[in-house]
Amino acid sequence: VSVEAAGLNFPDLLCVRGEYQFKPPLPFVPGSEGAGVVTALGADVSGVSVDDRVCFNGLSGAFAQEIAISASAVTQIPDSMPFEQAAGLTVVYSTSYYALKQRAGLQSGDTLLVLGAAGGVGLSAVELGTAMGARVIAAASSDEKLAVAAEHGAQAGINYATEDLKNRIKEITEGAGANVIYDPVGGELAEAAFRGIAWEGRHLVIGFASGTIPKLPLNLPLLKGAAAVGVFWGAWTKREPEAHKQNMAELFELFTEGAIQPHVSSTYSLDQFLDAFGEVSGRRAVGKVILTP
Incomplete structure (x- = not known):
C-alpha cells in the first residue's frame, strides 16, 4: 500500500x-x-x-x-x-464503536460520560454516542476542549481541572449517574468517575493516558451493581474478524450519512x-x- x-x-x-x-x-x-x-x-x-x-x-x-x-x-x-x-x-472509531456497541450495550436515551473527550479516541466516543442516541457528557481538562466536544455533539461538559468530577456528574444527571463511562485516561479520574456511575452502569476501561493504572475499590461496583468492562479492541478483531468487518461497514455508513466526521x-x-x-x-x-x- x-x-x-x-x-x-x-x-x-x-x-x-x-x-x-x-x-x-x-x-x-x-x-x-x-x-x-x-x-x-x-x-x-x-x-x-x-x-x-x-x-x-x-x-x-x-x-x-x-x-x-x-x-x-x-x-x-x-x-x-x-x-x-x-x-x-481505523483505530479510534473502531475502538469506540466496539466499546459502546459490543461491550457497553449503549442504548438510545442512556447517559454517556466521556473522559478525555477532546482527544482522538474521546472525540470519536462523543460522536458515536451522539449518533447512537445517548446523552453525552464530555469531560476534559479545559474549556476550549469542552467547546470542541460540544461542536461534535456533547450536550453537557465538565472541566475536571477546575470542577469536582463526581459532584458534577451527579448534578448534571440529577442524581441518577452515568449509565456508561468511557475512560481512556485512568489515574485518579477513574475512581472519581466511577463514584458517579448509575445503578448497573458500565465503566469502559479503554486505556491509561494519564500514565497511571488506577486501583478501584471493589466495594464501588458492589454498591452500584456496576461493572468495570475491559476493552481490548485489537484482540477482539482477531477473535471475531467478521464482527469487526461489520462494525467497519457501519462506521463508513455513519460517515457517508454525516453522523461522524x-x-x-x-x-x-x-x-x-x-x-x-x-x-x-x-x-x-x-x-x-x-x-x-
Whole structure:
C-alpha cells in the first residue's frame, strides 16, 4: 500500500518508549494505522484490488511511504472520504464503536460520560454516542476542549481541572449517574468517575493516558451493581474478524450519512514526526494528529 496518511495514537508513543504490552522487535517503523492506495498484491490475495483506496491497521509500520501488510488488515474506504480522515478512523472509531456497541450495550436515551473527550479516541466516543442516541457528557481538562466536544455533539461538559468530577456528574444527571463511562485516561479520574456511575452502569476501561493504572475499590461496583468492562479492541478483531468487518461497514455508513466526521487536529510530514509526537504526548491534540509522506 502506498501510504497517503497515517494516524498517530497514544499506543504508538508507548511502543516507541518500549512501554506497550506488545513490543515489536528492534529496529521497527512505528505507526499502527493509515490509509492509502493498493499498489501490489501477494499471491492468492482476494477481495482487494490494485488501485483500491483503503485504510489499514497493525502494530507498526504505518509511518512510511509504503507498507506491506496482510490483506485481512485492509478495508476499502468510501470515495468521498479523504485519506487524512480515513487514517484517523481505523483505530479510534473502531475502538469506540466496539466499546459502546459490543461491550457497553449503549442504548438510545442512556447517559454517556466521556473522559478525555477532546482527544482522538474521546472525540470519536462523543460522536458515536451522539449518533447512537445517548446523552453525552464530555469531560476534559479545559474549556476550549469542552467547546470542541460540544461542536461534535456533547450536550453537557465538565472541566475536571477546575470542577469536582463526581459532584458534577451527579448534578448534571440529577442524581441518577452515568449509565456508561468511557475512560481512556485512568489515574485518579477513574475512581472519581466511577463514584458517579448509575445503578448497573458500565465503566469502559479503554486505556491509561494519564500514565497511571488506577486501583478501584471493589466495594464501588458492589454498591452500584456496576461493572468495570475491559476493552481490548485489537484482540477482539482477531477473535471475531467478521464482527469487526461489520462494525467497519457501519462506521463508513455513519460517515457517508454525516453522523461522524473524524476531526484532524493537525498534519505533519514524516520528517516532523518529533513535533507530532510532542503534540500527542503533551496532550495538546484535539482530535487526531496525522502524518503524511
